[in-house]
Amino acid sequence: MSFHTNKYYYGDYGEAKNGAADISAKGSAKEEWPLWEIFIRSKQGLDHKHVGSLHAADAAMAIENARDVYTRRMEGVSIWAVESKYIHASNPDEAGALYDPANDKVYRHPTFYDLPDEVKYM
Amino acid sequence: MNKTQQFNQLLNLADNALIIGHRCSEWCGHGPVLEQDIAISNIALDYIGQARNFYQAAATLINEDPEMLTGFVLPATEDSLAYLRDQREFRNHLITELPNGDWAVTTLRIFLFSAYQYFLYTQLKDSGDLSVNAIAEKALKEVTYHVKWSADWVIRLGDGTEESNRRIRHAVDHLWAYTGELFLQESELQQQWLQKVQLVFEEAGLVIPEKTWMHQGGTSGNHTEHLGFILAEMQFLQRAYPGSQW
Structure with missing residues (x-):
């Protein structure tokens, strides 16, 4: 009805x-318009970070909407938009098998190496 | 341009921005979707910012030479110019004060008007008038986005469904008669504006109406009945409680 x-x-x-x-x-x-995931790179940032999602009719509108919703307070200088249906996620139920085995392998951290001064952003 | 003309021009620029900004702000909380609600509220804030800058420049001008014009609260401030003038003293173009109507009328109005502002500010930023150079330059970036955003909507609605096309064509018929007032003399500005409108209309599948009778009077203080309602809402607090702050 x-x-x-x-x-x-x-x-x-x-x-x-x-x-x-x-x-x-x-x-x-x-x-309803499809959902889009929005990634923003800040002025100092090197990578685009996920900031949230929004609805838009197409990619162009998604980027404009992202500009209006997520960069109002000077958060960023670059926007990526990906339609949410194209994001594939790992299954939370498998979290134990996927991530726990890394817990006791500290030797994988790069803290065991001396970094040359020229290497930045590590 | 003498000082009185300069003052009137500043008022026209400021009043235009204030009134269309107020109209955009009426959508706040009522937008068709959350994202567009925020978009049009952002545009409203851009306009109010522009209005403030132009009012400040106008206030400076009249305070330097208070004899220039009578009837203004002195010393003038951005607030006194916005809140303490009556509708006959407002110099905005009529197209800015018309009711929002539906989303088609709303976005088409912003498109027609911001395209005009775009070419006007482009001229003003390089004009000899130092008081407006910097304001126009800053505002131009904002207006560039307003044109893009609103043109996108005009194209979407024109090239969309039967219903959206019907609505945007109705909006064209409704608003076109208010565009003549923007160009009282034939000018390069008008040609540039017409080209831009033509371009977007073509993409939207819309036709520019035949030469028609045009409303005018806003810049000389003869407004539609709608402006009084806007001012009543906008000015009530300052009129009822003079000088109150919050």
């Missing part, structure tokens, strides 16, 4: 007859 309602906002004076400002309450998940 779908309900049809007319919803008016301040600023809509007399627009109803023109078909404006009527917002139907049906809206199904099918009509």
Whole structure:
């Protein structure tokens, strides 16, 4: 069942007859814009970091939306957008088998080596 | 340009930005989706920022020469110019004060007006008037984004569904008669603007309307009935509780 309602906002004076400002309450998940994952590189940063997700109709809109949602406070100078469905994730149920075996292998850390001064960002 | 003309030009620039900024701010909390709600609120804030800068420049000008014009609260400040003038004293173009209507009218208005601002600010940033050079240069970056954002929407709606196309065509019919006031004299500015509009309309599958009768009067203080409502909401607090701060 779908309900049809007319919803008016301040600023809509007399627009109803023109078909404006009527917002139907049906809206199904099918009509929703796809979800995008957003990655931002900050001014000092070397890599793009995941900052969150948003909805957008296409890639161009995703980048514009990301600019408006995630860079308002000078957070970044570069944006990547990836449609969420293309992100493949590891299964949290397998976390034990995947990550725990690394716990007792400290010798894998590079702290056992002397780094030359020329090597930065380690 | 003498000082009075310069002052009036600053008021026109400031009032335009304040009023269209207020209209954009009316969408805050009502945007069609969260992301676009934030986008248009950002644009509103850009406009209010521009208005502040132009009002400050106008206030400086009239305070230097208080005899220049009568009827202003002196010493003038950005706040006194925004909050303590009546609608007949506002110099904004009519297109900025029209109601938002639907998303098509809203985005098309921003497109038509910000494209005009884009070419105007490009001129102003290199003009001899030092008081506006820096403001125009800073504002130009903001406006460049407004043009891009709104043009994208005009194209999306024009080239979208039957319903979106119907709405954007209605928006063109509704708003076009308010664009003549932006160019009271034939100018290079008008040609540049028309080219840009033509380009975006073509991509959107829209047609520029035939030459039609154009509304005017905003820059001389003859406004539509809508401006009074905006000012009533915007100025009420300062009028009822003069000098109050929060």
